[in-house]
Amino acid sequence: MRAVSWHGKEDIRVETFPDPQIVNPRDAIVKVSLTAICGSDLHLYTGRIPTMQAGDILGHEFMGEVVAVGHEVTNLKIGDRVVVPFTIACGGCYFCKHDLWSLCDNSNPNAWMVEKLYGHSPSGLFGYSHMLGGYAGGQAEYVRVPFADVGPITVPEGLSDEQVLFLSDIFPTGYMAAENCQIREGDTVAVWGCGPVGLFAIWSAYKLGAGKVIAIDRFPERLKLAREYCKAKTLNYEEVDVFTMLQELTGGRGPDSCIDAVGSEAHGTTLDAWYDLAAEKLMLETDRGHVLRQVIHSCRKGGTISIPGVYGGFLDKVPIGAAFGKGLQLRMGQTHVHRYLPRLLEFIREGELDPSFLITHRSSLEQAADMYRIFEQKQDECIKVVLQT
Numbered sequence: 130m131r132a133v134s135w136h137g138k139e140d141i142r143v144e145t146f147p148d149p150q151i152v153n154p155r156d157a158i159v160k161v162s163l164t165a166i167c168g169s170d171l172h173l174y175t176g177r178i179p180t181m182q183a184g185d186i187l188g189h190e191f192m193g194e195v196v197a198v199g200h201e202v203t204n205l206k207i208g209d210r211v212v213v214p215f216t217i218a219c220g221g222c223y224f225c226k227h228d229l230w231s232l233c234d235n236s237n238p239n240a241w242m243v244e245k246l247y248g249h250s251p252s253g254l255f256g257y258s259h260m261l262g263g264y265a266g267g268q269a270e271y272v273r274v275p276f277a278d279v280g281p282i283t284v285p286e287g288l289s290d291e292q293v294l295f296l297s298d299i300f301p302t303g304y305m306a307a308e309n310c311q312i313r314e315g316d317t318v319a320v321w322g323c324g325p326v327g328l329f330a331i332w333s334a335y336k337l338g339a340g341k342v343i344a345i346d347r348f349p350e351r352l353k354l355a356r357e358y359c360k361a362k363t364l365n366y367e368e369v370d371v372f373t374m375l376q377e378l379t380g381g382r383g384p385d386s387c388i389d390a391v392g393s394e395a396h397g398t399t400l401d402a403w404y405d406l407a408a409e410k411l412m413l414e415t416d417r418g419h420v421l422r423q424v425i426h427s428c429r430k431g432g433t434i435s436i437p438g439v440y441g442g443f444l445d446k447v448p449i450g451a452a453f454g455k456g457l458q459l460r461m462g463q464t465h466v467h468r469y470l471p472r473l474l475e476f477i478r479e480g481e482l483d484p485s486f487l488i489t490h491r492s493s494l495e496q497a498a499d500m501y502r503i504f505e506q507k508q509d510e511c512i513k514v515v516l517q518t
Contacts, residue, residue: 131518132186132269133497138176139505141498146186149265149273154199157277159211163290164191164268166497166514167298168324169392169439171505173257177393177415178441180242180259189215189255190297191267192290193518195281202278211281213274214466215298217253217262220279231463236276237262246442251463268497270518282470285478291485292477294515295325300484301469303329303390306437307337309460310386315340317379319427320361321420322390323351325487325513326437330388331359332482343378345371347396350489350510358486367398375427383429392438395420401446408445415442425452436461490514 132146149158167190172178192212195205205211218225222234233252237243240250242260253275256266265272274281284293303326310318318334320327323346331342344361346352352363364374375384393416396402405417424434425448434457452459476482489512492500500514 130270131494132265133188133494133516134183135173135181135185135187136183139174139502141174141187141501143495143497144184146269149271151197151199152273153275154201155276155278156199157195157202157205157274157281158197159191159193159213159272159274159281160196161191161193161267161270161272161518162210163193163294164188164494164516164518165294166190166268166500166504166516168326169257170501172393172439172441174501174505175394178258182259185256185258185263186265186269187256188266188268189257190294190299191255191272192284192294192297193272196271198277204278205281205283210284212284212293212296212470213255213267213272213281214301214470215255216463216466217255217264217275218279218467219276225279228465228468230465230467239263254463268494268516270494280467282474285474288477289485291488291515292483293474295329295484296466296470296473296477298464298466299325300329300473301466302326302437302464303331304333304469304473305464306330306388306390306435307333307339309435310334310337310388310433311458312337312339312386314338316385317341317343318386318388319343319345319375319384319424320388320390321345321424322438323348323355323363324390327351327388327390328354328359328487329484330390330437331355331361334388335360336476336481341378343375343384348507348510351512354487354512371423372427379429383427384432385429386433386435387424387428389420389424389434389436389438391420392436393417393440393442397423404446414445416440416444418444418447422446422448425455425457428455428457430455431457433458433460437464487513488515492516494518
């Protein structure tokens with residue numbers, strides 16, 4: 130089969146690999162029809178995530194047709210069209226039973242690697258380093274899906290691949306980000322980052338009862354989608370002082386909830402953003418905390434901060450005193466995708482949202498290296514890339 134592989138910083142290749150095989154009775158093999166490049170894949174592309182090895186197959190947003198199943202997989206049959214959650218979960222451990230699917234105890238065979246850094250291991254992920262399982266990803270013609278009796282969801286007739294693909298990650302991620310805000314009717318929510326997760330978080334915040342959503346970014350094409358499709362009030366952080374504007378828009382109180390949909394590669398125009406760039410170069414920190422600092426500074430007293438943006442290591446100059454003094458709640462983590470799939474699928478079936486609105490680039494799997502470069506460099510007004518196998 131052909132698949133997208135990692136060979137180092139900014140070195141992505143499309144190569145030929147052996148077809149995957151059933152190795153466990155709970156496995157399935159999926160022939161991938163559509164896959165996507167995620168913003169968190171760019172952390173791999175830029176060399177920010179450790180324990181990657183040359184030849185690792187990338188990709189965690191994918192869907193396709195079931196072509197083989199292990200004998201313990203009774204919920205799927207050959208020919209089913211499925212979307213696969215990017216988090217891998219066993220369905221039987223303490224965390225799965227408590228609806229905390231991305232914290233599964235049994236899906237990361239390399240748990241010892243990440244335990245050294247985090248204390249405990251989250252679940253395994255498709256195509257996202259050996260410390261998170263070393264699983265081959267879905268930017269490929271075929272993929273082995275472990276615990277297939279738990280994860281994949283069957284797609285109903287009448288829905289296109291593009292409509293449902295993002296159930297694999299970014300739609301549930303945006304929805305969970307908004308849900309973590311504990312939104313009350315009429316609340317004001319501020320969202321930093323108008324990439325795909327940020328856009329879904331804006332839509333979801335309104336769905337959950339927000340009265341006003343304020344979106345912050347610098348790219349005109351992203352701000353336009355946030356404003357025109359998602360109905361947010363938009364701020365370009367290169368043109369205004371974000372804190373001052375948020376105070377003005379909330380009567381001096383600050384947003385009720387703030388969502389950091391940016392994560393570790395934050396940019397900014399203030400002194401602390403330049404400090405982050407220097408500290409990162411000097412290996413004094415692994416993640417740039419500019420947006421998180423701004424979020425903590427801007428959120429109202431007693432408010433909630435939700436962090437779907439990926440952080441991988443260590444931050445410097447985090448204003449924990451401000452978070453404590455203001456009585457803020459911080460909620461974060463990888464998405465419990467399995468929890469949200471039935472609910473979000475219904476939104477799509479009922480026509481409340483067509484998630485394909487944010488696709489800007491469609492290409493073949495063979496052009497993946499070019500698409501990674503375009504996406505990472507924000508060329509050609511690129512917001513979301515899908516790859517056809």
